[in-house]
Amino acid sequence: MRYAMAVDTRKCVGCSDCVVACQTENNVPIGYCRDWIVEVTDGTYPQLEMEIRSERCNQCVNAPCVRCCPTGASHFADGGIVLVTQTECIGCGACIASCPYDARYPHPDGYVDKCTFCIHRIKNGMKPACVDVCPTKCLYFGDLDDPNSDVSAVLRKRKYKTLIPEAGTKPQLYFLI
Amino acid sequence: MTTRRNFIRISAIGAGALIAGAGSYKILKTLSKPEELNNLKLDLRRTATYCEVCFWKCAGWVYKTSEGKIWKIIGNDEDQNCNGRLCPRGTGGLGMYYDEERLKTPLIRVEERGKQVFRQATWDEALEVIAGKMKEISAKYGPESMALFSHGSGSAYYTTLFKAFGSGNIAEPSYAQCRGPRDDAFTLTFGEEVYSPEITDIRDTKCLVLIGSHIGENMHNGQVQEMSDAIDKGAVIITVDPRFSTAAGKSKYWLPIKPATDIALLLAWIHEIIYNEYYDKKYVEKYCTGFDKLREHVKDFTPEWAYGITTIKPDQIRSTAKEMSDAAPAVIVHPGRHVTWYGDDTQRLRAVAIINALLGSWGRRGGFYRPARFDLAPVKLPPFKAPSREWSDIFPGKYPLASLTVSNAIIDATVPENNPAYPVKGWLVNGTNLISTIPNTPNTLKAIQNLDLLVAIDTMPMEITGWADVILPECTYLERYDSLRTGPHRRPSIALRMPAAEPLYDTKPGYQIARELAVKLGLQAYFPFEKQEDLLDWQLKQAGSSLEEMQRLGVKNFDREADDLYFAENEEVEFYTDSKKIELFSPYLESLGFDPLPKYTQHPEPPEGYYRLIYGRAPMHTFSRTANNPNLTDLMDENSVWVNPKVAKEWGLINGQYIWLKNQDDVVTDFSVKVRVTERIRWDSVYIVHGFGHKQKQMTRCFGRGVSDTQMITKVLVDPIMGGTGMRSNFVTFVTEKAGEEVAS
Numbered sequence: 001m002r003y004a005m006a007v008d009t010r011k012c013v014g015c016s017d018c019v020v021a022c023q024t025e026n027n028v029p030i031g032y033c034r035d036w037i038v039e040v041t042d043g044t045y046p047q048l049e050m051e052i053r054s055e056r057c058n059q060c061v062n063a064p065c066v067r068c069c070p071t072g073a074s075h076f077a078d079g080g081i082v083l084v085t086q087t088e089c090i091g092c093g094a095c096i097a098s099c100p101y102d103a104r105y106p107h108p109d110g111y112v113d114k115c116t117f118c119i120h121r122i123k124n125g126m127k128p129a130c131v132d133v134c135p136t137k138c139l140y141f142g143d144l145d146d147p148n149s150d151v152s153a154v155l156r157k158r159k160y161k162t163l164i165p166e167a168g169t170k171p172q173l174y175f176l177i
Numbered sequence: 178m179t180t181r182r183n184f185i186r187i188s189a190i191g192a193g194a195l196i197a198g199a200g201s202y203k204i205l206k207t208l209s210k211p212e213e214l215n216n217l218k219l220d221l222r223r224t225a226t227y228c229e230v231c232f233w234k235c236a237g238w239v240y241k242t243s244e245g246k247i248w249k250i251i252g253n254d255e256d257q258n259c260n261g262r263l264c265p266r267g268t269g270g271l272g273m274y275y276d277e278e279r280l281k282t283p284l285i286r287v288e289e290r291g292k293q294v295f296r297q298a299t300w301d302e303a304l305e306v307i308a309g310k311m312k313e314i315s316a317k318y319g320p321e322s323m324a325l326f327s328h329g330s331g332s333a334y335y336t337t338l339f340k341a342f343g344s345g346n347i348a349e350p351s352y353a354q355c356r357g358p359r360d361d362a363f364t365l366t367f368g369e370e371v372y373s374p375e376i377t378d379i380r381d382t383k384c385l386v387l388i389g390s391h392i393g394e395n396m397h398n399g400q401v402q403e404m405s406d407a408i409d410k411g412a413v414i415i416t417v418d419p420r421f422s423t424a425a426g427k428s429k430y431w432l433p434i435k436p437a438t439d440i441a442l443l444l445a446w447i448h449e450i451i452y453n454e455y456y457d458k459k460y461v462e463k464y465c466t467g468f469d470k471l472r473e474h475v476k477d478f479t480p481e482w483a484y485g486i487t488t489i490k491p492d493q494i495r496s497t498a499k500e501m502s503d504a505a506p507a508v509i510v511h512p513g514r515h516v517t518w519y520g521d522d523t524q525r526l527r528a529v530a531i532i533n534a535l536l537g538s539w540g541r542r543g544g545f546y547r548p549a550r551f552d553l554a555p556v557k558l559p560p561f562k563a564p565s566r567e568w569s570d571i572f573p574g575k576y577p578l579a580s581l582t583v584s585n586a587i588i589d590a591t592v593p594e595n596n597p598a599y600p601v602k603g604w605l606v607n608g609t610n611l612i613s614t615i616p617n618t619p620n621t622l623k624a625i626q627n628l629d630l631l632v633a634i635d636t637m638p639m640e641i642t643g644w645a646d647v648i649l650p651e652c653t654y655l656e657r658y659d660s661l662r663t664g665p666h667r668r669p670s671i672a673l674r675m676p677a678a679e680p681l682y683d684t685k686p687g688y689q690i691a692r693e694l695a696v697k698l699g700l701q702a703y704f705p706f707e708k709q710e711d712l713l714d715w716q717l718k719q720a721g722s723s724l725e726e727m728q729r730l731g732v733k734n735f736d737r738e739a740d741d742l743y744f745a746e747n748e749e750v751e752f753y754t755d756s757k758k759i760e761l762f763s764p765y766l767e768s769l770g771f772d773p774l775p776k777y778t779q780h781p782e783p784p785e786g787y788y789r790l791i792y793g794r795a796p797m798h799t800f801s802r803t804a805n806n807p808n809l810t811d812l813m814d815e816n817s818v819w820v821n822p823k824v825a826k827e828w829g830l831i832n833g834q835y836i837w838l839k840n841q842d843d844v845v846t847d848f849s850v851k852v853r854v855t856e857r858i859r860w861d862s863v864y865i866v867h868g869f870g871h872k873q874k875q876m877t878r879c880f881g882r883g884v885s886d887t888q889m890i891t892k893v894l895v896d897p898i899m900g901g902t903g904m905r906s907n908f909v910t911f912v913t914e915k916a917g918e919e920v921a922s
Contacts, residue, residue, distance in 0.1 A: 010408060013401060014393075014796070015401070019812060030807050041421070050425075050857075
């Protein structure tokens, strides 16, 4: 089992619904977020191109945050999801520094927090909150080992890229282009 | 002119098979292990609501923790408006409830108006003051001298109250400051407006044309969803906008038009469609009148002619006209929503309606569908007294086509020097922040100083409340019942809003406020149900449902009476115009002395060193009303002024720098605004998102954050046909130093 997500940059309008849905679902304190929007514009008026991406933890196969965690709080859960055990985290911030995607933040309660792919929901057969809320349906989630999952199907059909592949982290967040 | 609507009405009892209504508590199964939910203990209750953060009114469920704390709001899967997916504002709607800076108690002004010194009052006392003043005004000037400005769900109750009181001065800024020209232009042409949610069949369109309409930045939920579906299916999107909008970024064609020249482009498209015989001949012959006059009218409006005006290259105009015709009739030249731009807006929207008629998209799959709505049984009320003077009598002969009250005309009429036919002495303002909604704020403030009574009803201490004599705090939509939502869609439906929690503080639901005021005015007969839930239950029982059932379902959908979402092949259709046809040429406009066919008029251009101010929406905010919502402010807490890099270089402006804006009338923004240097805006324009630059200190999250476009809109081009306020007529320049003030940090 290998959980992954694909983001359709051609459909995403950058509305930030994924951000606020994650914040309410996961009780993320105001002022912090586990996912966010990036907009990139290329060219000169009026020859322009724009890419909008909903970004979050890349749930890397080769995750530097897990490797560098001194207490073992950062770990791989079922399906390759990178999690932080709050009670084991000492808030040292090594993982934050090691992440090429800047996907982690120090929670005011003293531990480091990040996207969990809403593991509490997927264990119950639901999709992550951001996927379920997205008005443009630009987020695809599922098990890459299952050829019939939404994410497998869309990655077979569409061209995609990952972010900062040169970091060698084997990210599992794919961007459809 | 007939304005009858051709909704497919579903009779109240026994009609239409129930489609929706699984209604079971899905949550029981899916959240079987609540202990895994990030320490949040859940109880299994969820309450039905429909959203009040914008006019789309998506239906959803409010979930609470076991402590009874509102946790999250999720879309209702059965709802056609949202298909189970709320937008960021709906998801963040709980911030309205949690905002600790809400209005908490009735307040009565104690010092001079605008000084904002109030004392706390009981509801009884506050309503007594209002009723007393209303009676005084009525006795002295007549009941028409009371005017209502309203927005949102409460409108229905205060409208009943005002009609019972004897005043027809009932205005919603959503008409003359927003969609009025569109609805009147489409009614002139097709005999019908485009409704809300719009009847655009984007889901099945093959070509979507957006003219200044920025779907995706305006988060009209169902439309955003359907545009995304259309992208998936490979639909062609054509966007006409001086700004590289989000939609432009998803378009096959982006036409970076010179602002204020859209009618020239539309006329050139009509020329291309007619002279290349792209139009739907059978449709035009069967359903339209005035084609020959239109053909003659657009003879000289070639793409070359339009190029000189719009800066859009002739080949681009030709290829986009061809794309539209290739897709026809599954093509939508979108009517837009906020369309009060240059004062000739009804004519521009007439041109939009005409193109849709030529391409045969009205009444066709992928074009415009026929709406259906559920018709609730009306509550029997005593007859309303016909007002002896209507709002249109204030300025006789003006805005002959205005189908709804023109808010700005009422405001003008409140200033005695404008010589209105009768005085306006009292305003009741519900859920609309007139300071931010109506252009030319100094005029609004002048009007306010002439009032004997100003009542403001809101959930937040918006600017307008600061000028009020009495402030009434309404509870948020999460704490109240409201009228049933029966708005139009592909299928008739009913949606329920019910309280998820008791009202916080000393706040009350709108229905109760209106009813209690009615009682004090001796008008309780117009509110026969003391509790709104009893009224809803009665209405629902007439409809074969009940409050109990709707509390379980949230949304109930019905079948259409007939399979007539689109025109049938060769169907005889009677349009609600005088000729019963689609009127390409409008004899009605001609009879009133207006152009019967749209013409291009040149509008003033910015003087040297000034830039046209264009404003718009951000997906996480609704106008100025969400500006202090903690969840939404967290996503965007200020606007920025978009400046083209060439312009920035000329002025030495850098990205992130804070400056002030000054308009052609030397008005300088109260606050400074961050510069966003971006290629996404034309060099002759600047852009800001509407709704920022709040001046009300009680709202600490938004006070002084960004600037208000409304403050810069002091020049208004009024549409002579229906009174709309054209607001894209202002020019601004940059001010880097303001005496005695520092930029925001």
